[in-house]
Amino acid sequence: MKNVLLGLLLAFVSIIAGCSSVDSKGETANRKTEVVFWHSMSGDLQPVLEEIVNDFNQTHSDIEVKPVFQGTYEEALTKWNAVAGTKEAPTIMQTFEVGTKHMIDSRQIVPVQTWIDKDQYDVSQWEKNIVRYYTVNGRIYSMPFNSSTPVLIYNKDAFRKAGLDPEKPPLTYSELKEAAKKLTKKSGKETKQYGFSMLNYGWFFEEMIAVQGGLYVNHDNGRSADATEAVFHGQEGRRVFELIRDMYRDGTFYNAGQNWDDMRAAFQAGKIAMYLDSSAGLKSLIDNSPFSVGVSYLPVPDGIERQGVVIGGASLWMMKGSSEKEQKAAWEFMKYVTSPSVQAKWHVRTGYFAINPAAYDEPLVKEEWKKYPQLKVAVDQLHETKPTAATQGALITVFPESRQHVVKAMEQLYEGVDPQEALDQAAKETNRVLQKTN
Amino acid sequence: MNDRVSSPMPSAWPVPTQPTVRRTAMKAWMEGMVYLLPSLLLFGVFLFYPLARTLYLSMFSTNYQGAPIRFVGWAHFAALFQDESFWHSVKTTFFFAALTVPTTVAIAFCLALLVHEKRKGIGIFRTLFASTMGMSVAVASIIWMFMYNPAIGIMNRLLSALGFPAVSWLLDPDTALYAVAIATIWMNIGFTFLLLLAGLQNIDPSLYESARIAGLSYWRQLWTVSVPLLSPTLFFVTTVSLIQALQTFGQIDFLTKGGPVDATNVFVYAIYREAFVNYQFGFASAQAIVLFVIIAAITFLQFRFAERKVHYQ
Structure with missing residues (x-):
């Protein structure tokens, strides 16, 4: 009897032990170098990415890249935190742009600059504005992969019905307010169609400040030295908040909450006529809307010169824990995904930018641009961006938390809180966490 | 001798x-x-x-990987008790429990009574009423999310068809918690219903016969036979539902992310955000310990006082 119990116990212990010793890396039987690649591409993006990986594996007989979906950028980063520096960590990790400083400070990564130097790879062929974001202290830390910017999206049919020119979208705040008023349609007390909307999400607020040339944090957006204070509650931030408050008060602004899908559903259902969205989802949005979709630049306050946009999206990071051979294989993969032909495919199938502008000369892109001229608008907006600290984007570790406070401030606007007061509160909270981590 | x-x-x-x-x-x-x-x-x-x-x-400051770096003693707890948003989330959580637990038990009890008697085709209704049990929080939340969507959701279409003004359910701090509570009640009814029905089925039918011979009305029977004999089950479902309500997470994460303006930032969601978004594992651990103590104390009090009213056969 006791022997049976002991046996059971041993079996049990070995099961538990077995759980933790699953070896996910190393070399497979036929001596291929395995590269585990954690990514966050879901929905329509995932099959495109998997196709690219597949093509790579077929053309590179000695390397096997294994894409593993790890949830949203936030979720993937949390998982990575738990395994960074151990054998369970992937070789390549896709992380969103605001995680840049977090990754650098973790000290668990190899800057891709190391491999750029080793391979004498020419980065001058890359899109300047994208490289600028990922360059910290003169070094490129991660491989830009999927980059996007915010754009103004509008319903051309609704423009026509409201007597507006569908080829002349609003470019300034006053034009935006004017157009929104004409686009807002009411039946009785209920609003059938709202003029404008913007997701309660920190990214759009950051971009609306940057386009005016405003900074998010001090020390040149944390680029010349570690940021110690938030500055987004200055006049640039106030203009954005006042715009939302004014339009909400007029009844032309639709509160879309925090959910991207809710907002897109509202647009496609004709509930909102104009809104801000990422250029990344453009292709499927155009395909799935029952009306013709227009794309334009972010609006700016009257009399303010347009500075351009900060790059969003994500980049690929190489892990320190992996062997030289794995790193080399990972580098090969990174070079492959940023090559013009792959980037051309990536751009037309998703709406993300091409890291390598040579991709825009590929016949595939030229053909698609004829069918979807909207894709080109986002590219133009990026190319017209002026290289300043504002458009380079802020570099802080506590971005996710700071965004929560900005979202809360945006939500307070709908409750009638004064714009400056809401902003000051968010800045105060951001300062608190900035100082805690420094 | x-x-x-x-x-x-x-x-x-x-x-x-x-x-x-x-x-x-x-x-x-x-x-x-x-x-x-x-x-x-x-x-x-x-x-x-x-x-x-x-x-x-809970007594350490941690790095982003959750490794303890610096011993801080009870400092996290001290900071916690002075933190306004902490007390706000405590209040929100208890209010949420008060909204959901009694309502869920009451509705489930009514449903169980409805299908308790043997009738033709009653099995269909029993299955229907218990069906929400088989649905994960994620799936149920997505369904409710679309129902609550102010632009395309069925809720607002119904309201406008009935001539009422539209409500922005999850986006208005005044209605968001109620909206999440309604979804939660719906999700929890299945499980509670099933337990209560099983409890009703276990009551000896001869007791009802005696009650009928004694000339008791349906309501008297309900009050003198069903409720006392069901009290162990009622006690169990109330205790379990309350613990569950205090630990609500999934619905919040899917439907509101704690917003708008922290209106639905319940305890466990606040802990999650502190640990896995802000990487403040020490502070989050302190919150988790406080939650543990609160739930333990409430469960203890429930056993101490409410269980006296429970009638065990």
Whole structure:
């Protein structure tokens, strides 16, 4: 009897032990170098990415890249935190742009600059504005992969019905307010169609400040030295908040909450006529809307010169824990995904930018641009961006938390809180966490 | 010799000496422990160790990987009790529990009474009423998210068809918690209903017969037979539902992310955000310990006071 119990116990212990010793890396039987690649591409993006990986594996007989979906950028980063520096960590990790400083400070990564130097790879062929974001202290830390910017999206049919020119979208705040008023349609007390909307999400607020040339944090957006204070509650931030408050008060602004899908559903259902969205989802949005979709630049306050946009999206990071051979294989993969032909495919199938502008000369892109001229608008907006600290984007570790406070401030606007007061509160909270981590 | 002391009985069994008693007891204890070992091991790995670790972490500042860096003692707790948003989330959580638990139990009880009697086709209704049990929080939340969508959701279409103004359910701080509560009640009804129905089915039918012979009305029967005999089940579902309500997470994460303006930032969601978005594992651990103490105290009080009213057969 006791022997049976002991046996059971041993079996049990070995099961538990077995759980933790699953070896996910190393070399497979036929001596291929395995590269585990954690990514966050879901929905329509995932099959495109998997196709690219597949093509790579077929053309590179000695390397096997294994894409593993790890949830949203936030979720993937949390998982990575738990395994960074151990054998369970992937070789390549896709992380969103605001995680840049977090990754650098973790000290668990190899800057891709190391491999750029080793391979004498020419980065001058890359899109300047994208490289600028990922360059910290003169070094490129991660491989830009999927980059996007915010754009103004509008319903051309609704423009026509409201007597507006569908080829002349609003470019300034006053034009935006004017157009929104004409686009807002009411039946009785209920609003059938709202003029404008913007997701309660920190990214759009950051971009609306940057386009005016405003900074998010001090020390040149944390680029010349570690940021110690938030500055987004200055006049640039106030203009954005006042715009939302004014339009909400007029009844032309639709509160879309925090959910991207809710907002897109509202647009496609004709509930909102104009809104801000990422250029990344453009292709499927155009395909799935029952009306013709227009794309334009972010609006700016009257009399303010347009500075351009900060790059969003994500980049690929190489892990320190992996062997030289794995790193080399990972580098090969990174070079492959940023090559013009792959980037051309990536751009037309998703709406993300091409890291390598040579991709825009590929016949595939030229053909698609004829069918979807909207894709080109986002590219133009990026190319017209002026290289300043504002458009380079802020570099802080506590971005996710700071965004929560900005979202809360945006939500307070709908409750009638004064714009400056809401902003000051968010800045105060951001300062608190900035100082805690420094 | 004292005559009150009887002469020793001639015993068939040898009286064991002290050391032997101890040895047998020891052996029995050991054997008992061996039987318990698998469950102790499981509890140890999945409950006791994490609990001890949480307590340990709650006294440290941690890095982004959750590794303790600096001992801070009770500083996290001290900061916690001065934190306004902490008290706000405590209030929100209790209000949420008060909204959901009694309503869920009451509705489930009514449904159970409805389908308690044997009728033709009653099985269909029993299955329907219990069906929400088979749905994960994620799926249910997505369904409700679309129903609540102010632009395309069915809720607002119904309202406008009935001539009421549109409500921005999850986007208005005044309505968001109620909206999440309604979804939660719907999700929890299945499980509660099933337990209560099983409880009703277990009541001896002869008791109802006697009650009918005594001429008791349906409502008197309900009050004097069903409720007392169902009280153990009622007590159980209330306790479990309350613990569940205090630990609500999934619906919040899917539907509101704690917003708008923290209106639905319940306790567990606040802990999650502190640990896995802000990487403040020490502070989050302190919050988790406080939550543990609160739930333990409430469960204790429930057993101490409410259980007196429970009638065990």
